[in-house]
Amino acid sequence: MADNGGAAGNxxxxxxxxxxxxxxxGPTGRAGSALDIRDLAAGYGNVAVLDNVTxxxxxxxxxxxxxxxxxGKTTLLRTIxxxxxxxxxxxxxxxMSLVRRAPEEIARAGVAHVPEGQGVITExxxxxxxRLGLLLRPRRERAAAIADAYQRFGVLGDRRRQAAGTLSGxxxxxxxxxxxxxxxxxxxxxxxxxxxLAPKIVAQVMDLIARLRDESGLTxxxxxxxxRSALExxxxxxxxxxxxxxxESDAAELAADVGLRRHYLGF
Amino acid sequence: xxxxxxxxxxxxxxxxLLLLSYRLDLYRDLQxxxxxxxxxxxxxxxxxxxxxxxxxxxxxxxxxxxxYAAALLLLHQHWNIGYVIVASGLVAAAAGGIMGIAAxxxxxxxxxxATLMLAVALPSLADKYQSVxxxxxxxxxxxxxxxxxxxxxxxxxxxxxxxCAATLVLLVLLANLVRSRIGRSWRAVRDDEIAASLAGxxxxxxxxxxxxxxxxxxxxxxxxxxxxxTIVTPDAFTLTLSIGLLTxxxxxxxxxxxxxxxxxAILVLAPPFLQDFATSHGFSSxxxxxxxxxxxxxxxxxxxxxxPAGIQGGLRRLLGPAAPVAAAPFSALRRHAPARExxxxxxx
Amino acid sequence: xxxxxxxxLGGLASGIIxxxxxxxxxxxxxxxxxxxxxxxxxxxxxxxxxxxxINDTGGNYxxxxxxxxxxxxxxxxxxxxxxxxxxxxxxxxNSVIVTIGILIFIEGLAGIIFYNGQSASFPPAYSIVSLxxxxxxxxxxxxxxxxxxAVLAAAVLLxxxxxxxxxxxxxRATAFxxxxxxxxxxxxxxxxxxxxxxxxxIGALAGVLVTPTTFLNxxxxxxxxVLGFTAAVIGGLDSPVGAIVGGLVxxxxxxxxxxxxxxxxxxLAGLAALVLVLMFRPSxxxxxxxxxxx
Numbered sequence: 024m025a026d027n028g029g030a031a032g033n034x035x036x037x038x039x040x041x042x043x044x045x046x047x048x049g050p051t052g053r054a055g056s057a058l059d060i061r062d063l064a065a066g067y068g069n070v071a072v073l074d075n076v077t078x079x080x081x082x083x084x085x086x087x088x089x090x091x092x093x094x095g096k097t098t099l100l101r102t103i104x105x106x107x108x109x110x111x112x113x114x115x116x117x118x119m120s121l122v123r124r125a126p127e128e129i130a131r132a133g134v135a136h137v138p139e140g141q142g143v144i145t146e147x148x149x150x151x152x153x154r155l156g157l158l159l160r161p162r163r164e165r166a167a168a169i170a171d172a173y174q175r176f177g178v179l180g181d182r183r184r185q186a187a188g189t190l191s192g193x194x195x196x197x198x199x200x201x202x203x204x205x206x207x208x209x210x211x212x213x214x215x216x217x218x219x220l221a222p223k224i225v226a227q228v229m230d231l232i233a234r235l236r237d238e239s240g241l242t243x244x245x246x247x248x249x250x251r252s253a254l255e256x257x258x259x260x261x262x263x264x265x266x267x268x269x270x271e272s273d274a275a276e277l278a279a280d281v282g283l284r285r286h287y288l289g290f
Numbered sequence: 291x292x293x294x295x296x297x298x299x300x301x302x303x304x305x306x307l308l309l310l311s312y313r314l315d316l317y318r319d320l321q322x323x324x325x326x327x328x329x330x331x332x333x334x335x336x337x338x339x340x341x342x343x344x345x346x347x348x349x350x351x352x353x354x355x356x357x358y359a360a361a362l363l364l365l366h367q368h369w370n371i372g373y374v375i376v377a378s379g380l381v382a383a384a385a386g387g388i389m390g391i392a393a394x395x396x397x398x399x400x401x402x403x404a405t406l407m408l409a410v411a412l413p414s415l416a417d418k419y420q421s422v423x424x425x426x427x428x429x430x431x432x433x434x435x436x437x438x439x440x441x442x443x444x445x446x447x448x449x450x451x452x453x454c455a456a457t458l459v460l461l462v463l464l465a466n467l468v469r470s471r472i473g474r475s476w477r478a479v480r481d482d483e484i485a486a487s488l489a490g491x492x493x494x495x496x497x498x499x500x501x502x503x504x505x506x507x508x509x510x511x512x513x514x515x516x517x518x519x520t521i522v523t524p525d526a527f528t529l530t531l532s533i534g535l536l537t538x539x540x541x542x543x544x545x546x547x548x549x550x551x552x553x554x555a556i557l558v559l560a561p562p563f564l565q566d567f568a569t570s571h572g573f574s575s576x577x578x579x580x581x582x583x584x585x586x587x588x589x590x591x592x593x594x595x596x597x598p599a600g601i602q603g604g605l606r607r608l609l610g611p612a613a614p615v616a617a618a619p620f621s622a623l624r625r626h627a628p629a630r631e632x633x634x635x636x637x638x
Numbered sequence: 639x640x641x642x643x644x645x646x647l648g649g650l651a652s653g654i655i656x657x658x659x660x661x662x663x664x665x666x667x668x669x670x671x672x673x674x675x676x677x678x679x680x681x682x683x684x685x686x687x688x689x690x691x692i693n694d695t696g697g698n699y700x701x702x703x704x705x706x707x708x709x710x711x712x713x714x715x716x717x718x719x720x721x722x723x724x725x726x727x728x729x730x731x732n733s734v735i736v737t738i739g740i741l742i743f744i745e746g747l748a749g750i751i752f753y754n755g756q757s758a759s760f761p762p763a764y765s766i767v768s769l770x771x772x773x774x775x776x777x778x779x780x781x782x783x784x785x786x787x788a789v790l791a792a793a794v795l796l797x798x799x800x801x802x803x804x805x806x807x808x809x810r811a812t813a814f815x816x817x818x819x820x821x822x823x824x825x826x827x828x829x830x831x832x833x834x835x836x837x838x839x840i841g842a843l844a845g846v847l848v849t850p851t852t853f854l855n856x857x858x859x860x861x862x863x864v865l866g867f868t869a870a871v872i873g874g875l876d877s878p879v880g881a882i883v884g885g886l887v888x889x890x891x892x893x894x895x896x897x898x899x900x901x902x903x904x905x906l907a908g909l910a911a912l913v914l915v916l917m918f919r920p921s922x923x924x925x926x927x928x929x930x931x932x
Contacts, residue, residue: 135822138821399871
């Protein structure tokens with residue numbers, strides 16, 4: 024699936040999501056939601072980072088957000104999850120507005136944000152990190168969910184009593200993704216999941232993301248420097264440049280657009 | 291150029307104060323002298339915190355060192371008062387150097403804890419070595435106006451002159467220091483220690499120097515304070531004094547020398563005023579002596595929450611066009627204990 | 639030998655109080671990176687509350703005891719919410735000044751409400767007569783035993799709360815990394831308020847336990863706070879275990895200095911202990927080995 028996911032396109036992804044919603048299984052226990060971003064503006068202090076950004080991510084799809092350093096990709100995710108305040112525009116999941124809500128309330132509404140690099144709480148054990156993800160789940164579901172996570176991510180089960188700070192970069196990345204999934208999100212925001220990982224592990228992580236969409240219809244917004252591998256699994260690609268959307272289309276089309284690739288994506 | 295300007299301003303202020311000292315009655319003169327005496331310590335502290343970015347909540351200890359040094363020199367050596375002021379400032383500076391060496395290794399609350407403990411521990415030396423420091427009775431400090439001023443010249447006015455003169459000299463020196471290369475280096479260290487050391491500044495040495503300068507100011511201030519109160523006792527240097535100095539520096543506006551003057555004035559003048567106010571409104575003496583304390587606490591909290599640049603910052607905002615200057619000293623201490631949230635901000 | 643036992647046990651008995659104060663400071667420091675200079679003043683105030691309740695109920699010590707704990711819990715929560723929260727994200731000096739402001743205000747307020755110009759005495763829970771084994775006086779009383787047991791029980795309960803409950807997990811996660819905790823849906827604001835409330839409770843406990851030996855007035859907790867702070871700094875402000883050990887070590891050292899050398903040297907010995915520890919371990923004895931702040 025992972026290899027031809029890019030070619031599958033929006034329609035196919037939508038179908039998959041619909042099928043899964045009916046089945047209602049998979050690791051997260053609930054299906055994804057549509058994420059709508061309209062005319063969004065955000066920034067830090069006097070610096071405007073995002074301007075007039077409009078992105079529509081259909082339920083059960085992967086949207087790759089691409090662009091050079093400083094294009095505003097991380098800020099986009101932070102604005103969605105409430106760490107950065109939106110100055111204008113609207114963000115909705117399934118029609119419910121997220122703008123001007125605190126990060127913890129947005130997380131409770133079903134948006135899981137996996138921040139770049141530092142998402143692991145190094146002082147806590149692996150299991151405690153995972154249990155943090157479970158706090159939003161009903162008590163009776165927790166034991167089964169964590170057992171499921173250990174089965175799915177064997178490496179975490181082996182190290183559940185270790186401080187998370189002792190994990191390698193790749194293991195940490197898996198830990199934060201697993202933790203985000205345990206909260207049963209409707210929308211998963213992933214910031215540079217491949218950063219600093221060996222190519223083989225990057226492939227595994229990408230494969231995992233694609234599987235999550237396929238199995239449980241999760242909606243994923245994936246920010247990546249590594250545009251090539253992101254577009255391979257994405258349904259849709261959005262290219263940001265200096266805080267504005269300069270291209271938005273089917274992932275396969277983006278990957279095929281040589282000029283755009285050269286100019287913005289560097290491959 | 292700045293040196294000349296500062297001296298000119300100081301001379302003008304001195305002339306004004308001289309006139310003022312003749313207009314006030316003797317009790318007011320005494321209060322006036324006390325304010326002038328405290329200004330030095332507050333100014334030294336405001337430079338230490340606001341410019342060099344280090345904290346001390348035990349600065350009263352350096353005032354105590356200056357006071358005792360002055361009292362001992364006057365008692366046993368009978369030096370001229372001018373020499374005594376300089377010498378006791380130097381003694382306090384030496385103590386500041388020792389504290390500074392420790393301080394250069396410590397950060398945030400660890401530094402605060404060490405200075406706090408210093409302020410608590412030091413006065414107990416006076417009890418331990420009673421034969422030298424006079425124990426609880428303390429040492430008396432008596433000076434007389436020079437004969438040239440005439441036999442009827444009031445002592446209180448002489449206190450005002452001495453305190454104002456010494457404090458003006460201190461302020462001129464501080465003002466120049468703050469604007470010199472050393473002052474700029476202090477600010478660089480305050481704003482970003484790592485960047486400053488990468489730029490070739492000797493961070494530890496600069497931090498120690500800040501403690502030395504600040505302690506010297508407190509020492510001189512302690513000397514003046516001892517003269518004005520005519521006695522040095524351990525009771526004068528409780529934690530309350532140290533906290534008072536800190537709050538005066540904050541109220542005035544950290545890093546601002548003029549603010550130190552406002553702060554010291556409030557520190558000395560506000561409590562008796564508030565107490566009189568409470569007494570005249572029918573509170574018993576036990577209660578009314580606590581009214582200024584409670585009010586002080588409220589003012590401190592409110593100022594910090596609503597007016598964090600202090601009085602001088604507020605004045606600047608009212609009078610001048612550029613407000614950011616007033617807020618600048620505060621970016622200072624940000625390095626000591628970075629709030630977790632801030633860590634991720636700004637990386638776009 | 640008799641002296642040694644007496645000084646050691648007596649030192650532990652006073653040290654456990656420093657431990658309690660230190661523990662309350664560590665609770666707040668870990669959660670909010672705020673050093674609560676008002677902790678001693680808060681404990682003094684809640685002890686006055688206890689005394690008032692005891693007097694109004696015709697001498698019911700335990701009602702007063704519980705009232706102090708409840709008052710400490712509430713006071714911590716109210717102060718965090720009301721005046722400390724606005725300093726979050728500002729330079730650390732702001733919170734230093736605000737908590738010093740709280741201290742001064744509380745002391746003034748206690749002076750206005752409770753103080754009539756004379757220190758009050760506060761009853762102990764149990765006998766304060768020194769225990770003896772045979773003819774050897776131990777230097778501690780049943781009340782000291784109760785004090786130690788109460789503080790240790792509180793510490794164990796806290797540890798269990800932190801270790802085994804989801805509330806504890808939230809508290810720890812927030813302390814270590816608030817922004818990540820937020821992203822995981824932890825309502826950080828409430829967690830911080832709870833941290834302050836718990837610290838207020840521990841501080842109140844220390845106040846009620848220590849005051850029978852010190853008398854009660856608006857400044858009666860100042861010296862104890864300074865030593866508790868010293869204990870926390872010695873132990874390392876990030877370490878609850880360090881707080882307990884730091885308090886006990888400090889108590890014993892000061893007791894030896896006071897007993898064998900001179901009572902005048904106690905404060906100086908505290909300073910010396912602090913300086914010695916910080917010279918070799920600038921972040922305290924129990925500083926975490928993995929440095930996470932850059």
